[in-house]
Amino acid sequence: MTYYEKCIEIVIKQLDKFKPEKDNPEQFLETVFTSLQQTLNPQKLGFVLEVLSGCLQYHKLLTIVVDAFYARDGQLCLWSDYSLFEVICYLATFQIDELGFQLFCSIIKSQPVGKICKFLRFFFNPLNLCSWIRDEWSLIYETAHVTENWIDPLMRWQPEVQELIKQLEGVPTDQITPLKTKAKVTVPKEFNLTVPRPRAITMPEPVPTMPKPRPVPQSTYQEPKEQKLLQMIKTYNRRTAEELLLKANMEELRCAMPRLQRDPQVQDEKKQLWHQSVPRIHRTPNLTFYKPNNLPVKLNTATILREGALYQRQVEKELQRVDKLVDGAGDFSEFLEWQKKMQAKDLEEQLAAGECRRLQGKLSHEEAILARQNLMQENKQKADRQKEEEVIEESRELLQRSTKEAKEEQKRRCELIAQLRALETQPTRKGKLVDLTQIPGYGLEGEMSVVELRERLAMLKETQKREQEEKRDQIIQGKRAKSQMIQNTVEQISLCRAAMGRTAALRWEEKKAQATSLGTPCQDERVLELKRKMEERAAERRRQTRRQTAPQLVSPARALRPNLRAQEEMQHWLELDQSRERRLRAMQEAGRTCHATHHLEAS
Template structure:
């Protein structure tokens, strides 16, 4: 046992040192072989063989060990990650070479509870035949995985179950370690220094602030324009509601139900005719008001100047073109005709390409439906196989549950015998604890009495200090000071003056500033008048240019409309025909597959639970 334990510890130690981002497996094995020269040849060969196998099949081992930590090994330490990798490698790749007896010795040399958990998880038939097989098949081929790894593990599964039950018995019989009584913490008093008496701070002078100006009423009132807008909005809303109510009432009058005593409706030839439902009355025709397009659009200054500059550039460009034509420049009519032909050809190609994209999307949709149908058929086969496996496992679980119930009955009988002896010891311990509690209560009562006396003395000292402070505050103080506004302070500063002189000078300064503001205001008004006249001239030019541009746009629209009516549907090219043929084939195959899927397959009979 100690020999195998030492070998496995050596493998785990070297495996923890391996870093796949920095080290290569070949160089790492060479360094390990040089460091293991002190061991025997047999031990060295075993360690190197297991270590090289773990590095070679590390992807397969990490799949199993990560899943174990997620499902059953949540309470296991991550330091045992390499241990579980080594056990998984030995069980998967070396179990036939080592033999079952040697494998049992290796397992028993490790912690029994960890080995029992991992073997129960790894050799579970549901895990082996489902997700472990699927995950390993993503790395290697399915046939290779099933033939070389899954089938041998399933053959060894009954013997491994016996080993797991043996480990569980060993864990049940293993005596538990005696629990040591925890040391009780003894509290100690803090060694604090006495605080110094706090000094009384000098009170600060309360600053006298100037009386603020009242808030103007216009702050809390809406402007007149906004008030007018709100009044018009409410009036329009009330008018619209009245019109809507009137229209609803007219619609309700249209549907008048026939009374019970009313006779059948007869036509001009005195033949009875049945009347189904309410009579429909005609309503007057609704009048729809056309929007007025002549309402001018209000533009700001920037928009007017921008549009005027744009039309000015267009006029200059047109004049340059006329001058060039007068000088003998060529005409662009031939180029424009060639451009129109090429644009028509491009439109046809775009229509054909759009049709091809649409058909390709339809073809991919059909292929996706076929793939989904194949997947459903495979899933049905897998589900039937799972049902058979679960039936067998349910039968095995029922047998195992009967065995566990028998063992639990035996344990209950043993526990009842031990509880009789425990009750006598509990009564003795209860008496001792009651005595200790009485002593603690008396000590706490004395401490509480001392603390209340100290608190009363501290409260009395505070009351005396507060009475002294209030007596100091009640002493009279002189507030206020006489000020002469015409007197110069006499600080010796340059330009020193009294408050009255300062007020007169400030009044003169404000008067001069008011005159300057009036002059600037007059200049600004004159500039605005000149600018508004310029803008008015620009707006007139813009209206003329817009009318001309509108007439030319209408002519171009008529030409474009005449061109759009002429060409017909895009011609069918070879790509479109080929895609349509493939779509028809896929659709026929999909219908056949759907007909096969609708045939109900016979279900396997489920075994009755015991």
């Protein structure tokens, strides 16, 4: 345990020194490597650097968990243990499968038991892992990656970790270290004194008996008779007042509508409406004098009168409407039908106008593309002409330079021939030639002949040349791998855009089918004319694009530009379609609201 305890202490110490806002992680790791290289063996150094680099790489994920632990369950923990909790969180999330559970248990047991148990209980809680931890980590990485690589393995290790926590919680009581034995001290002895005689036991005093209390009278638990009598009188008076009020309302209604009283059918309808509006009073055959559990809502006289007047106004209003219909008054159905037709016509006109605006936008877009293609064609022609002029000028300059170099070479050769002829005319020296294979013998260290020196220099040049070629090959391979990666990325982007385009097209077709149920604006003459113009412009643009396209090699950066332009165009049309959908949805909601209002008015 001391081995891992020392390694974890080194990692915690280095994490405390790291400042995210100032230090660079790579430079910080290099500094730690140089400082610990002399003091630790390779195994310890590798473990420390691996854990430290992982904590720095996933610093955001670890801080989310540790900050939440301090806010919820770790209010009593010290902030100096922040780096310890980060290391434990990293080992549990990213290294438990690689280290193995036994090695992970050894690392955990080498740390303070109370703090580690509290943190592991918080971190391996399934409610925390499957709720806010996964949501917070999904804001930084993709949800599928988080769930598959981190959350699911933690949930698989959750039973073993809970068992480990139970074992660790029982360690302090079972493994209490024995106290050190103290040295013997002098034990004092008692004095041998005379034992006193025991005192005589006194007789206990008799316990006084209390008189028996009187029982509580039964009237304490019974309701007084006066209160019962008052309740009966109150109930009787209330029912009498309700009956009188009912009779008065009936008389008033009978006096106000004498003509309707003659008609028995209207009288029956009035009675039915009245019985439906006025609440019935149910009389109980036997009075029960006890308090029920669910007390009814008590209505005072003003509330009853107000409610009766409301029902009476409703009945009078309905009877007046029936009288008007009997006298030959018109109905609102024809007006509502006309209003509905006019609203449908207005909606069709609005949809047609919106479709016209959309097609005009697309037409202007096609015209802009045509203009841009024409401009690009003109610029290309100008560039070709300029390139031809540049090539002519360059060929002329090269020709002049080659003639000049030929003249200089001829002049140099003439001078060299003159020098050689002058040397031939000079007398030769007769004597021993210099032996380049012989060592001078000056007694210097590493002394060698001229031939050996030349051979070593030639070998050194060959080695340098070979290294340069290897570096060149590595650079070329790296460039090829990078270009291949960029090409794969471009293909992936094109596939994603094609999928998004198909999805958007399907959504647009569905929304277009829904819009055609209300009224198809495509039958409008303006819409058909704009569609025809737009198709002509699109065909012309495609023809120009086919004429301008030629097989040529382009760089990955230039290959990405059309895709970016196509993405911007796709985004532009998606925004136009979304705005048109929002406008259509608002118009539909307004139409439904208007229909519902007229329906309520008619009813």
